[in-house]
Amino acid sequence: MFNRRLILSFFLIFLIGASIVKPTFAMDKNFLYKDKTVLPSNERVDNVIILGHNIDIKGKVDISAIVINGNMKISKTARINGIVLVINGNVVQEQGSYVKENILAFKFKDETLNHLLIAAALLLGNWLIHFVLSILLVLLSVLIGLFLGDKGEYSGDRIKKESGRLILTGAIASLILVGIILLLIFTVIGIPIAIILSIPPIIFFLIGLSLLSRMVGEKLLSNLNPAKWVISLTGSFVLVSIFNFPFFGWIVFLCIFWLSSGLLLIWVKTKWFRKR
Numbered sequence: 001m002f003n004r005r006l007i008l009s010f011f012l013i014f015l016i017g018a019s020i021v022k023p024t025f026a027m028d029k030n031f032l033y034k035d036k037t038v039l040p041s042n043e044r045v046d047n048v049i050i051l052g053h054n055i056d057i058k059g060k061v062d063i064s065a066i067v068i069n070g071n072m073k074i075s076k077t078a079r080i081n082g083i084v085l086v087i088n089g090n091v092v093q094e095q096g097s098y099v100k101e102n103i104l105a106f107k108f109k110d111e112t113l114n115h116l117l118i119a120a121a122l123l124l125g126n127w128l129i130h131f132v133l134s135i136l137l138v139l140l141s142v143l144i145g146l147f148l149g150d151k152g153e154y155s156g157d158r159i160k161k162e163s164g165r166l167i168l169t170g171a172i173a174s175l176i177l178v179g180i181i182l183l184l185i186f187t188v189i190g191i192p193i194a195i196i197l198s199i200p201p202i203i204f205f206l207i208g209l210s211l212l213s214r215m216v217g218e219k220l221l222s223n224l225n226p227a228k229w230v231i232s233l234t235g236s237f238v239l240v241s242i243f244n245f246p247f248f249g250w251i252v253f254l255c256i257f258w259l260s261s262g263l264l265l266i267w268v269k270t271k272w273f274r275k276r
Helices: 002-020 024-028 110-186 191-220 228-243 248-275
Strands: 037-039 044-051 055-057 060-068 072-074 083-087 091-093 103-106
Touching: 037 044, 044 055, 055 060, 072 083, 091 103, 110 191, 110 228, 110 248, 191 228, 191 248, 228 248
Parallel strands: 037 055, 044 060, 055 072, 060 083, 072 091, 083 103
Antiparallel strands: none
16 A cells, blocks of 8 residues: 555655656647646647646547546546546546557545655655765766776785675675774764774775776776776766665665775784784
C-alpha cells in the first residue's frame, strides 16, 4: 500500500508540474488548459492534461487524458487510444465512446492527499540528495586526479598488486576508527576530536576513488587516446553509478573505502619510518 502511494505521489507531482509549466510544444495541441475545456469532435491531440477544471472530450486523444481536481466527460464521439486518469474527480463515459486503455479514477481525502504529497517530497528529496552527492563525487575525483597527475602512479601500482591486503587492513582499521569516533561522540566533549579523526579517511577515500577511476577509465578507453581528465571522468562516472545500485553499490563503496583506508595506513607508516 505504501509503495502504491509513493508511485501515485510521484506521478501526481509530475503531472502538476507539467500542468503549471506550459511546455514549448503546447501550440502543437499536445496539452489543453482552459477554464471550460471542450475538445471538439473535429479535433485531435496527443495529450490532454487539465488541472482544477472539467473537460468534455468529444474528439480524439492519441496518448493520454488526465484530469486533476476536476471531472471528465467522455462523449459518444470521443476516441481515446491511451490511458484515462482522473484524480479527485468523476468520469462519465457515454455509450458509443471508445477508450482503448484502462480508465483510472482516484479520490483522496485532503489528509490522504497531504500524506501523498509529503511522501512524494521525501522521495524526490532523497533522489535529489543522491544526485547532488553523485555529481559532487565525480567532480572531486576528477579534480583530485588532475591535481595528483603522475604522483598517484605509485599508489595505483600498489592497488593493483596488493588490493586484497589493502582492503583487509583498511576494514580492520575502519572498524577500530569507527569505535573510537563513537566513544568520542558519546562523551560530547570529544565531538571536535571525532570530526578531526574522520577527515583523513574521507580525503583518502576521494584519493582512492580518483586512482580507481583512472584505472577503470584506462581499461574502458584502452583503444583510444583521450585526455587524462576524460579517462578520470569516465571511470569516476562508472564507479559512482555503481554506488547507486542497492546493496551491491554499498559493497563496492565499502571496498573502495577500506582500500583507501589501507592506503592511508601505509602512507602514515611510510612517513613515520622516514622521520625515525
